[in-house]
Amino acid sequence: MSGKIHLSKYFTKHYIIGDLLGDGAFGFVLTAIRISDSTEVAIKFISKSKIPDDSWIDDPHIGRVPQEIAILNSVSHPNIINFVEYINEEDYILLITELHGTEWDASNPLLNPIKNPGLRLAKQQKPDELKTGQERVIRKRTSCDLFECIDTKMTKATTQKIFAQIVLAIYYLHSLNIVHRDLKDENIVIDENYHVKLIDFGSASYIPKRPENYFTRFNGTTHFASPEIVKKKAYRGPEAEIWSLGVLLFTIVFGENPFQNKDEIMEGKYIFPSKIDPGKKSLNTCI
Missing domain, CATH: 1.10.510.10 (Transferase(Phosphotransferase) domain 1)
Structure with missing residues (x-):
C-alpha cells in the first residue's frame, strides 16, 4: 500500500492520523487521535470504487451509506466494536469506530508472561509509504x-x-x-x-x-x-x-x-x- 490521500478540512480539523492497522481488498485501516478529547480511534478507509452497487443503503438516520456502516450504526453490544461516525471523502468512505485491543507483543508493558502466557516478540515492520495531507509516513502497528x-x-x-x-x-x-x-x-x-x-x-x-x-x-x-x-x-x-x-x-x-x-x-x-x-x-x- 502506497500513495497519497487527500483528506477534507473536516477530517484534519477533528483527527490526527496515527498508525497502520491493516489493509485488504476494499481499503485499509489506520489509527487516529480525535482532537477534541485525545481519544484514539480506528478509521477504515473504504474505497468507493470497490463498493458494489447493491451494497449501498438509504438509511433513514444517516443517509445513503455502505451497508457495513448502516449495520454497525444499528447495533450495540459489549462484544461488537462501537460505531463513532463516518466521513464522506472524495475517493473513500471513512468508517470511524472505537479502537479496542492491545498489541500482542512481548515488549508491550501491558502484558506479562504470567497473566498472558506464550508471548513472543513481533517482527519489526517497515514503515509504509502511505502519506496523508498531514504529511507523515505511516508505521505498521503490531496486530x-x-x-x-x-x-x-x-x-x-x-x-x-x-x-x-x-x-x-x-x-x-x-x-x-x-x-x-x-x-x-x-x-x-x-x-x-x-x-x-x-x-x-x-x-x-x-x-x-x-x-x-x-x-x-x-x-x-x-x-x-x-x-x-x-x-x-x-x-x-x-x-x-x-x-x-x-x-x-x-x-x-x-x-x-x-x-x-x-x-x-x-x-x-x-x-x-x-x-x-x-x-x-x-x-x-x-x-
Whole structure:
C-alpha cells in the first residue's frame, strides 16, 4: 500500500492520523487521535470504487451509506466494536469506530508472561509509504487481533472466556437478523484482559427470508467456510456461521485450523493434534 490521500478540512480539523492497522481488498485501516478529547480511534478507509452497487443503503438516520456502516450504526453490544461516525471523502468512505485491543507483543508493558502466557516478540515492520495531507509516513502497528493472541498455552478457562464472548456477539447479531459472514480470528480484537470485540462488517448482511434470496457470493476466508459455501451452494447464513464458530474454537484451542484444503472441509474431516488435553478435546467435540 502506497500513495497519497487527500483528506477534507473536516477530517484534519477533528483527527490526527496515527498508525497502520491493516489493509485488504476494499481499503485499509489506520489509527487516529480525535482532537477534541485525545481519544484514539480506528478509521477504515473504504474505497468507493470497490463498493458494489447493491451494497449501498438509504438509511433513514444517516443517509445513503455502505451497508457495513448502516449495520454497525444499528447495533450495540459489549462484544461488537462501537460505531463513532463516518466521513464522506472524495475517493473513500471513512468508517470511524472505537479502537479496542492491545498489541500482542512481548515488549508491550501491558502484558506479562504470567497473566498472558506464550508471548513472543513481533517482527519489526517497515514503515509504509502511505502519506496523508498531514504529511507523515505511516508505521505498521503490531496486530491487536485474536490471531496474534492465540497460543496453545492458554488455560481452558481463558479459552472458554474468549469463545463465550464471540458466541454472545453472534447470537445478538442473529437475533437482529444480521449475519457477519466473515467470522475468523483476524476479525476479533482482544485486549490484555481477554475482552474481545468483533470487527470488520464489510461482508455483513441481513438474513434473507426466502430461498431465492439466499447468498451465492462469499467474500470471507475459505478456511472458515462451511461445506455448502465451498460447494458453491446458496446459503442462508446463520448455519454457516455456526460452522465458522466451530472452526474458530478449534483454532483457539489448538492454535491451528482443523482443515487444510477444500476437500477436508466438504467431508468435515479433521484430526486432533496427537498430544492434547482431554478437557480441550471435549470442549471442541461438543460444538
